[in-house]
Amino acid sequence: MARIEAFPVVEETKRRSFLADLLIRLVKEKPLGTVGGIIVLALLIVGVFAGLIAPYGYNDIYVGPRLGAPSPEHLLGCDQLGRDLLSRIIYGARISLVVGLGVSAIAVVLSTAIGFVSGYFGGKIDMIVQRFVDAWLSIPPLFLILTLIAVAGPGMLQVILVLGVLFGIGQSRIVRGAVMGIRANTYLEAATSIGCRTGRILWKHVLPNVTAPIIVLFTITMGAAILVEATISFLGFGIPPPAPSWGGMLSEAGRRYMLMAPNMALWPGLFLAVVVYGINMLGDAFRDLVDPRLRGGLGRYDRAKRMTAKIKRNRAVEVIDDQVKNKK
Amino acid sequence: MIKKRLVTIVGCLIVVSLIATGCAKVGEDITVETKDPEYGGVLNISMINDPQGFDDAIQAHYNCQSLKLTNEELWTGDWAKGRAGGHGSAECDWFNGGGLNRVEHKAGAVAESWEIVGKDTMIFHIREGIKWHDKTPVNGRELTADDVVFSLNRQCTLPTAYMKRTYPQASASMQISAPDASTVMIKCEPKYFGDIITMLDYMEIYPREAVEEFEDMSDWKNSIGTGPFILTDYVPGSLMTFARNPNYWEKDPVGPGSGNQLPYVDGIKLYIIPDESTSLAQFRTGKLDILHQVDWEIAQEFLQMPQLKHVSYFDDYGQACIYMRTDKKDSPFADKRVRQALWLAIDNQQILDDYYGGEGTLLKWPLMEFKEYAGAYVPLEQLPESVQELYGYNPEKAKQLLADAGYPNGFKAKIICYNQRAYTDPLTMVKAMWAKVGVELELEPKEWGAYTSVIARRAYDDMLFGYYSGAGTCFKAINYTGSGMYNGGYIDDPVLNKARDEMLAAYPDEVVADQIHRELMPYLLEQAYVIALPAGKQYRFWWPWVRNYSGEYSMGYYNLYNYSKYVWLDQELKESMFGK
Numbered sequence: 001m002a003r004i005e006a007f008p009v010v011e012e013t014k015r016r017s018f019l020a021d022l023l024i025r026l027v028k029e030k031p032l033g034t035v036g037g038i039i040v041l042a043l044l045i046v047g048v049f050a051g052l053i054a055p056y057g058y059n060d061i062y063v064g065p066r067l068g069a070p071s072p073e074h075l076l077g078c079d080q081l082g083r084d085l086l087s088r089i090i091y092g093a094r095i096s097l098v099v100g101l102g103v104s105a106i107a108v109v110l111s112t113a114i115g116f117v118s119g120y121f122g123g124k125i126d127m128i129v130q131r132f133v134d135a136w137l138s139i140p141p142l143f144l145i146l147t148l149i150a151v152a153g154p155g156m157l158q159v160i161l162v163l164g165v166l167f168g169i170g171q172s173r174i175v176r177g178a179v180m181g182i183r184a185n186t187y188l189e190a191a192t193s194i195g196c197r198t199g200r201i202l203w204k205h206v207l208p209n210v211t212a213p214i215i216v217l218f219t220i221t222m223g224a225a226i227l228v229e230a231t232i233s234f235l236g237f238g239i240p241p242p243a244p245s246w247g248g249m250l251s252e253a254g255r256r257y258m259l260m261a262p263n264m265a266l267w268p269g270l271f272l273a274v275v276v277y278g279i280n281m282l283g284d285a286f287r288d289l290v291d292p293r294l295r296g297g298l299g300r301y302d303r304a305k306r307m308t309a310k311i312k313r314n315r316a317v318e319v320i321d322d323q324v325k326n327k328k
Numbered sequence: 329m330i331k332k333r334l335v336t337i338v339g340c341l342i343v344v345s346l347i348a349t350g351c352a353k354v355g356e357d358i359t360v361e362t363k364d365p366e367y368g369g370v371l372n373i374s375m376i377n378d379p380q381g382f383d384d385a386i387q388a389h390y391n392c393q394s395l396k397l398t399n400e401e402l403w404t405g406d407w408a409k410g411r412a413g414g415h416g417s418a419e420c421d422w423f424n425g426g427g428l429n430r431v432e433h434k435a436g437a438v439a440e441s442w443e444i445v446g447k448d449t450m451i452f453h454i455r456e457g458i459k460w461h462d463k464t465p466v467n468g469r470e471l472t473a474d475d476v477v478f479s480l481n482r483q484c485t486l487p488t489a490y491m492k493r494t495y496p497q498a499s500a501s502m503q504i505s506a507p508d509a510s511t512v513m514i515k516c517e518p519k520y521f522g523d524i525i526t527m528l529d530y531m532e533i534y535p536r537e538a539v540e541e542f543e544d545m546s547d548w549k550n551s552i553g554t555g556p557f558i559l560t561d562y563v564p565g566s567l568m569t570f571a572r573n574p575n576y577w578e579k580d581p582v583g584p585g586s587g588n589q590l591p592y593v594d595g596i597k598l599y600i601i602p603d604e605s606t607s608l609a610q611f612r613t614g615k616l617d618i619l620h621q622v623d624w625e626i627a628q629e630f631l632q633m634p635q636l637k638h639v640s641y642f643d644d645y646g647q648a649c650i651y652m653r654t655d656k657k658d659s660p661f662a663d664k665r666v667r668q669a670l671w672l673a674i675d676n677q678q679i680l681d682d683y684y685g686g687e688g689t690l691l692k693w694p695l696m697e698f699k700e701y702a703g704a705y706v707p708l709e710q711l712p713e714s715v716q717e718l719y720g721y722n723p724e725k726a727k728q729l730l731a732d733a734g735y736p737n738g739f740k741a742k743i744i745c746y747n748q749r750a751y752t753d754p755l756t757m758v759k760a761m762w763a764k765v766g767v768e769l770e771l772e773p774k775e776w777g778a779y780t781s782v783i784a785r786r787a788y789d790d791m792l793f794g795y796y797s798g799a800g801t802c803f804k805a806i807n808y809t810g811s812g813m814y815n816g817g818y819i820d821d822p823v824l825n826k827a828r829d830e831m832l833a834a835y836p837d838e839v840v841a842d843q844i845h846r847e848l849m850p851y852l853l854e855q856a857y858v859i860a861l862p863a864g865k866q867y868r869f870w871w872p873w874v875r876n877y878s879g880e881y882s883m884g885y886y887n888l889y890n891y892s893k894y895v896w897l898d899q900e901l902k903e904s905m906f907g908k
Contacts, residue, residue, distance in 0.1 A: 061760045066682055081756060082682065154747070154773060236747040240773045242756040253749055256604070260625070 018211075025289055033285020039278025046090055047097030056084040058091035059242040067261040077263040080253055088244035089267055095245050096226045096275060099160060103225035104218045106164025107171060112214060114168070115175025116202055120183060130176075136169045145228070149237045156239050159229055167221050174217060178210040212290035219283030223276045230272055246272045359637070360414030361876045365585035365592050369897035371874070372617045373889065374599040374607050378564050383545035385482045385489040389530040389886060390426070394598060396882075396890045397570055398461075399532040399553030402452050402476065402512070403442065405884030406435035407894055408581045413876035415583035420700050423868065423879055425621070425645030426886035427798020428700050429526055431836050434884065438476060438533050438554065439512070444836055447518040450525070452476070454510045459575040461551075461558050466535045468575060471554055473506035478536040480504045480514070483527075491527055494812075498523040522804050522835045529885035556591040556893040568598040580894065583876060592876075592896035598889070611869065614906040617897070618870040620881060624685045627867035635905070638869045639879035642689060644696045644798045648751060649860040650743070650758070651792040651816030659790070660739055667856035668718060669729035673765045675721040676862050679757055684864030690719045693796060693860030694807050694852060695845070701799045703842035706849045715853045726765045738766020744782050745793035747773035754861050755793055784813050792816050796858075800885055803831045803841040808857060819857045824848070873902040 016024070027034050046053060056063050062082035064074045071077070076085040118129040145162060152158040182188065182205075191201050230247025232238040239245040246268040254265035379394050381387030389395070408415075410422040420433050436442070439452035454473050462468035483491040484499035492499045498520035505513050516524050534545055535552055542550045551559040556578070557570035572594050580588040599616070601607040608626065611619040621643070622630070630636055652661035652670075660666045680688050691708045695701060708716060730738060745751045752773055759769040769791075774782065781787075783794045796807045797814040805828035806812050808819045827848045834840035868879045875898050880891035 059756065059760050059763075061757050062678065062682055080683075081753060150775060150778065236773065236775065240747075240771045241752040242759060242771070253753075256749065258605075 022286070022289055026285055030285035030288065032281045033288075036278040036281030036283075036285065039275060040282055043093055043097055043275055043278070047094040050090045050094045054084075054087035054090040056087040058088050058244045059083065060087070067257060067264070069261070070263060076267050077261065079249075079261075079264055080257060085263065085267055088249060089246070089271055092244040092246045092249065092268065092271070093275075095156065095239060095243060096229070096272075098156065099163070099229045099239075100222040100226045100279070102160035103163040103167060103229075104221040106160065107167035107221045107225075108214055108218050110165065110168025111171040111175050111217065112207075112210075114172035115177075115179055115210075116206065118172065119176035119179030120198075120202060120206065122180070122183075126176075129172075133169055133172060141166060141228075142231070145232055146235070146237055149232060154237060154240045156243070159232065159238055163225050163228055167225065171217055171221065174213060175210060178213045179206055182206055182209045216283060216287045216290065219279060219286055223279035223283060226272070226279070227276050359878075361583055363584065363875065363898075365580070365583075365588060365876060365896040366898065367592050367896070368594050369899045369902075370595045370597055371593045371892055371895065371897065372597045372599065372615060373620070373892070374601045374610065374616055375620075375888075376600075376602050378600050379568075381546050382548050382551050382559075383534070384530070384532050385479075385486045385534075386544050386546050387488075388490040389532075392532075393888050394559065394568055394570075395532050395553075396555070396887045397557040397596065397598075397892065398551050398555040398559050399534065400437040400555050401531060401533065401884075401887075402437060402439045402528045403434045403884075404437045404529060404887055404890065405882070406433055407880075407883055407891070408435070409433050410880060410883065411878035412581075412894070413583045413878060420883075421639075421641065421698075421879070422883045422891065423639060423641035423643070423881055424698065424798070425643050425888065426882050427644060427800040428698065428882070429529060429800025429885040430700055430838055431525060432838065433700065434529070438471065447521050447833075447836075448515055450514045450528075452512045452514070454512060455577065456510065458554050458577045460535050460554055461573060462575065463552050463558075465537050465541050466552055469535075471533070471535075473509055473512050475536055476512045476533055477504050477506045478539070479533045480512075480531060482534075482539070483531045491531060495520070495523050495527070498527075519832060522832055525836060526801065526804075526885060529887070557596055560595075565600055567600065568596075570596040570598065576893075578893065585876070585896070591893035593892070596889075596892055614871060614902070617874045618868070618877075620868055622867045622869065623864055624687045624867065627869075630867070630869045635872060636869050637872060637874075637879075638867055640687070640865045640867050641879070642692075642696050642698070642863065643866050644692065644698075644796075644863075646795060647692055647696075647863055648745070648793050648795045649693050649858050651788075651794055651858060653788070653790060653818060654857055655818035655820065660733065660735060660741075661790075663733045664855060665729040665733040666735065667859070669726040669733070669765065670762065670767065671718045671856050671859050672720070672722045672729070673726040673767070674758055674761050674859070674861070676719050677721065679754065680862040680864075683753065683757065684862060688862050688864040690862050691860075692863040693858055694849070695799055695802050696863065698799050701802065701842070703839060704799075704802055704845040706846055711853065712850050715850055718853070718856060723761075723765050730765060730767075735766075738762075738768065740768045740770065741790040742770045742772050742788075743791035743793055744772045744774060744779070744788050746779045747775055751793055758861070783816065786813060786816055786818065802845055803835055803838070804828070805831060805845075808852060817857045821855065821857070823851060871902070871905075873898040873905070 064078035068078035118126045148162045233245040233247035234251040249268040380391035409419045410416045440455040441453045443451045458471040460466040483489045501517040503515040548562045556576045561569040578590045610616045794816045806814045809828045831841045877895040
């Protein structure tokens, strides 16, 4: 009886780029994450092309009736200054997008820098940096945000900077942990032993290995940033009027006219919830896809299991074929 | 069959009652009180914020709102010159939140009578038999002229006192003495006489030994006054409880209860409710007796409740206007044509119609239309055409004026404002309107502390949406002369300065001062130093069980709630409407 040993018959697939692979697997394995991805894509398109999509300017007053109900001319109704709510929601998407991306970018750069320094060098540097991070994390975030905004003054740039720094310092712990895990690997020892400079080691060997958690951090921060921006705008400290921040729209005007024109609070609240939900679902899916050790996740581990099963099936088929041939 | 008829009858009754409710007349404004007053009950009212103190030598008087219930000044607004339950002379309405300050409308509080001697001396004769609250260390002793001298001197010397901080020169020139046990004499330089007269209606009198023992009166537990109510409990952020002062001196001056001992109610519960919807719900359910301030939009709901009584009124308390830096030579706002262009580019009528429901006034600065100040005020329709035109809407002329001034493409400007809807909404409309003439306005909303700090220091570069001083100070011209915070536009115009000096020289002859102000208004408005947006009407509602009340809020100069000693409660009516 012929036996085929350790040479599975598996169709060789073309090696895809990391991003393409992630997207394909997202669609195949994560339906909820895909929905989240579609929502994020829609946010991107609406945000970028707000000027073309919106039927009116975001501060065009009295284009419709004050507190007007939804109508064919104003699909989502009008606010207390007769501004078209749909147009303000659309322009609000741009604000959410800019805030989300801006804050995430700053946060990721900052957390990576701090995490690398702290995690790679360790020792006293790590101790000093981490005590600073500890102190930072011990301050109630809302208090910190409101204080910093009160000092810096309201405005989109200020909000992005303050939130970026806030998230960045806090999340540096995650990057530090990932870097510390990699630091123990032998290939880093090998790189050091052959005389690689620290910068090259960080750039060529550490960064590629912490890309996955950084991507996850980025998406998680984006949703959180949009939500926090809405919160501080709701409190009157965020992006100043008449900019149509969804949180600002929900705030005093939305609350005040809740009974007279519930659509004023309903739409920004709904869009805010949907977008943050979408981003969170997408981030969740990314986390599962790139982290095979995650409990309940179906990332590479799942794929490996399926490949093993496929190999076993092929082996079984070959063994049967062999047996059939031998009988003949 | 019977059941069917019954259903039909009940259905008809429901329809009829619904129609009746819908067609019901709204609550009438003023009723003449005919019933004899009843004693007892607790008056439930509310305010938005906690008081920031209980000693107006430590905190500004307008931040110590509850002091008007527990303490007294030398003089105050005269209840009998208001509506007084339909029995007053109705020279005043006392609807305004503050700032009504005419000498002719004053009544004695701690002082029984007074003499104004020339333009630099006032003599107050202290009322006999006024007792302090029965609390240690005063234990209900009689108030003396020495207490008055001590309290006023404290206001003029303590660095924390509003008087000392705001009017340092006037404070320094004030000489207060007690020639005998029941007389207080105040002398000052003639040019500060107007300031002094204003202050006497908000500086509270405290017992000397209590202040010396407690160092100051900031702790509510130390609250001692001669006022109609005694502060018995205070839960910050929630409730202030006041009990009737059994030894209060005042008798009801007019009406069916004339000669009755005041106050009528056993106490007051002053709820602290920052959230508007909560106070509306409290009022709706009868937990508040009076709703002091609501705008036209909220008022629509209550106007549909025929059992409620209401008044609508103008209030200059908290009104804001657009200040521009007129002092900077390189600023566009130094040019009158630019200022007029900006005004012409605002559709004031649209703001009034759409945002204030058509209920309001276009002309609110430097003075609103109050019957108490009718002599100092010129109605819009009587102003020259050149001024009336500014209240119209003419973007084409605005563009032309901007081009003439060297700004054919407009310019960019920043405006600082308070971060609340009442401030940002009107400015949002202005921003949209100015964009049409090329002026790009950027709003810079600030939280209350930062905002008031900007106003106090006049620390801004382009524009400021700041509040102005009310009608009570119109003769002092502080909204458009001098270096005080209310001259937010840094205006320094010789014509205005001269008029101010004339008004101050004429004071306390209010008729002459009024006339000067009246003659000044056309010139002042035509310069467009300040752009004042329209103001909406305010509403005040109260349940019918609040009797002898006609919508009063502050009698005299910033004396919130001091009407409460005159009102009485029809408790049977309240029980019949809401149960016990």
